[in-house]
Amino acid sequence: MLKKLENHIHKNLPFLKDKKLLIAISGGVDSVVLAHLLSALKFNISLAHCNFNLRPIECDIDEEFVKTLGKNLNTEVFTIHFNTTEFAKENKQSTQIAARNLRYDWFNELIEKHQFDYILTAHHADDNLETFLINLTRGAGLDGLTGIPEINGNIVRPLLKFSREEILAFVKENNIAWREDKSNASTKYIRNKIRHQILPVLKGINPSLLETFEKTTAHLKESQQIIEDKIGEISSEAIASENSISKIDISKIEKLSNPKAYLYQLLKDYNFTEWDDVADLLSAQSGKQIISKTHTLLKDRSFLLLSKKVFSAVPKITIEIDENTTIITAPIHLKIEEVQEKSIENKQTIYVDKQLLKFPLKLRRWQDGDFFYPSGMTGKKKLSKYFKDEKFSLLQKQNTWLLCNNDNAIIWIIGSRKDNRFNKNEATDELLKISI
Known part of the structure; x- marks a missing residue:
C-alpha cells in the first residue's frame, strides 16, 4: 500500500x-x-x-x-x-x-x-x-x-x-x-x-463494486463538466450584475429547452430548496419573491433579481450627522467637504448650499408619504411614484438611503436624485460637496 x-x-x-x-x-x-x-x-x-x-x-x-x-x-x-x-x-x-x-x-x-x-x-x-x-x-x-x-x-x-x-x-x-x-x-x-x-x-x-462505482462516478463527472461548460455560456448571456444584484433575463431562460433545470443549475449554490416555486417565478407577477436562508430571488418585470438576503420590513434606523462630520462609513460611505466651486453633479456627487441645511442632518430609509422636489423638475413628487417611474425593484427600494435635513426634508436620494430646494443661493458662498 x-x-x-x-x-x-x-x-x-x-x-x-x-x-x-x-x-x-x-x-x-x-x-x-x-x-x-x-x-x-x-x-x-x-x-x-x-x-x-x-x-x-x-x-x-x-x-x-x-x-x-x-x-x-x-x-x-x-x-x-x-x-x-x-x-x-x-x-x-x-x-x-x-x-x-x-x-x-x-x-x-x-x-x-x-x-x-x-x-x-x-x-x-x-x-x-x-x-x-x-x-x-x-x-x-x-x-x-x-x-x-x-x-x-x-x-x-x-x-x-x-x-x-x-x-x-x-x-x-x-x-x-x-x-x-x-x-x-x-x-x-x-x-x-x-x-x-x-x-x-x-x-x-x-x-x-468499488471498481464499478469508480467508473460510474468518472462518467458522471464527465457529464457534470459538460453541464458546467453549458451553464457558463448561458450565465454570460442571461445574467448581468448591477451593484450587488444579479439580473437574470427571463426571456432568455424561457427560450431554453428546460427552464426549470437550467434555473436549478444557475441557482443551486444559493440555498434554494423549493425548485417548483423558483420555476413559477418566471410567470409570476412582479414583486413575488422566494427567500432562502442566504438569498432572495425576486420577480421584477422581465428579470429575476438575485441578491443576498434582505428583510421585508425596511429598518427604521436613523443616523445623525453633525456639522463637523466629514466622513460617514456606516451604513453607507459618504464624504462631506467644503469647496469653492461647483463641478459636475451626478448620481454619486451633489453640491448643496450649507446655509440651507439644519444640523444634525439625518440618514434614514424611505417611508410611506415621503416626497421631494426632484432636480431638473418643477413641483414635488412622492417617493413611491418616483420609484415606480424609475422602475426601482423592491430590492433597490429596500437598499435606498435618504440624506435629510433636520426637519426630515429630503436633500438627496443617495445614488439617484437630488432635491431642488438645496441648490446654492447666489447670495451665499458656503458650498458643500457630498459624495459616495
Missing part, C-alpha cells in the same frame, strides 16, 4: 510534495494509516485532533492516543476541546453538522496561524460509495452523485482510491494500533446502516 500511495501521489497529487500538510486525525484506523504512510514517505506533516466530548472517557483516551502517535512519528500534534452538544443546540444544528463546522473552522485557524498548505483527510473508496448511496436516498442532483472530491480547495483526500479492505490489511500486516469508535457499530445512523446492512449485499452481488 505504501508504494501504491507513493505512485498515486506522484501521478495525481504531485503538488503535495515539499508542502506543509495538516492531517485531520481522529485516532480511527483510516486517519492513523494516513499518518503512518505519509510519515514513512517523509512528507512534512502535523496532526490535528478534535475532542468533541461526545463520548465520556473515550474521547479523552482518543486524544491521548493521538498525542502518543505524534511522539512515535516525531510529528507535531494540535488538539482542541469542544462542547459540541451545547454548540449544536445554540445554533440549531445536528450534532454531526455542528462537529463538522467546529472542526473545519479550527482547521482554518491553524492554517492561517501556522501557514499550512493543505488539510488532508482520510476518506477512502468505501466512504465515497456510502456518501453516494446516502445522497441517492435523499434525491440528490448530479452534484451529490459524483462522490467526494479528491481535491476541494485546500482539502485533499489521498486515500480516496483505496478500499477499507486495503487499509485494514495494512494495519494487520504492520501491527499498527488504532482506536475504534464504538458508535461506528450502531445502525441508528444512516451511514452505518448502509455500511453494515446494504454494502455487504451489494458487494455479494458484485464483488468488484
Whole structure:
C-alpha cells in the first residue's frame, strides 16, 4: 500500500510534495494509516485532533492516543476541546453538522496561524460509495452523485482510491494500533446502516463494486463538466450584475429547452430548496419573491433579481450627522467637504448650499408619504411614484438611503436624485460637496 500511495501521489497529487500538510486525525484506523504512510514517505506533516466530548472517557483516551502517535512519528500534534452538544443546540444544528463546522473552522485557524498548505483527510473508496448511496436516498442532483472530491480547495483526500479492505490489511500486516469508535457499530445512523446492512449485499452481488462505482462516478463527472461548460455560456448571456444584484433575463431562460433545470443549475449554490416555486417565478407577477436562508430571488418585470438576503420590513434606523462630520462609513460611505466651486453633479456627487441645511442632518430609509422636489423638475413628487417611474425593484427600494435635513426634508436620494430646494443661493458662498 505504501508504494501504491507513493505512485498515486506522484501521478495525481504531485503538488503535495515539499508542502506543509495538516492531517485531520481522529485516532480511527483510516486517519492513523494516513499518518503512518505519509510519515514513512517523509512528507512534512502535523496532526490535528478534535475532542468533541461526545463520548465520556473515550474521547479523552482518543486524544491521548493521538498525542502518543505524534511522539512515535516525531510529528507535531494540535488538539482542541469542544462542547459540541451545547454548540449544536445554540445554533440549531445536528450534532454531526455542528462537529463538522467546529472542526473545519479550527482547521482554518491553524492554517492561517501556522501557514499550512493543505488539510488532508482520510476518506477512502468505501466512504465515497456510502456518501453516494446516502445522497441517492435523499434525491440528490448530479452534484451529490459524483462522490467526494479528491481535491476541494485546500482539502485533499489521498486515500480516496483505496478500499477499507486495503487499509485494514495494512494495519494487520504492520501491527499498527488504532482506536475504534464504538458508535461506528450502531445502525441508528444512516451511514452505518448502509455500511453494515446494504454494502455487504451489494458487494455479494458484485464483488468488484468499488471498481464499478469508480467508473460510474468518472462518467458522471464527465457529464457534470459538460453541464458546467453549458451553464457558463448561458450565465454570460442571461445574467448581468448591477451593484450587488444579479439580473437574470427571463426571456432568455424561457427560450431554453428546460427552464426549470437550467434555473436549478444557475441557482443551486444559493440555498434554494423549493425548485417548483423558483420555476413559477418566471410567470409570476412582479414583486413575488422566494427567500432562502442566504438569498432572495425576486420577480421584477422581465428579470429575476438575485441578491443576498434582505428583510421585508425596511429598518427604521436613523443616523445623525453633525456639522463637523466629514466622513460617514456606516451604513453607507459618504464624504462631506467644503469647496469653492461647483463641478459636475451626478448620481454619486451633489453640491448643496450649507446655509440651507439644519444640523444634525439625518440618514434614514424611505417611508410611506415621503416626497421631494426632484432636480431638473418643477413641483414635488412622492417617493413611491418616483420609484415606480424609475422602475426601482423592491430590492433597490429596500437598499435606498435618504440624506435629510433636520426637519426630515429630503436633500438627496443617495445614488439617484437630488432635491431642488438645496441648490446654492447666489447670495451665499458656503458650498458643500457630498459624495459616495
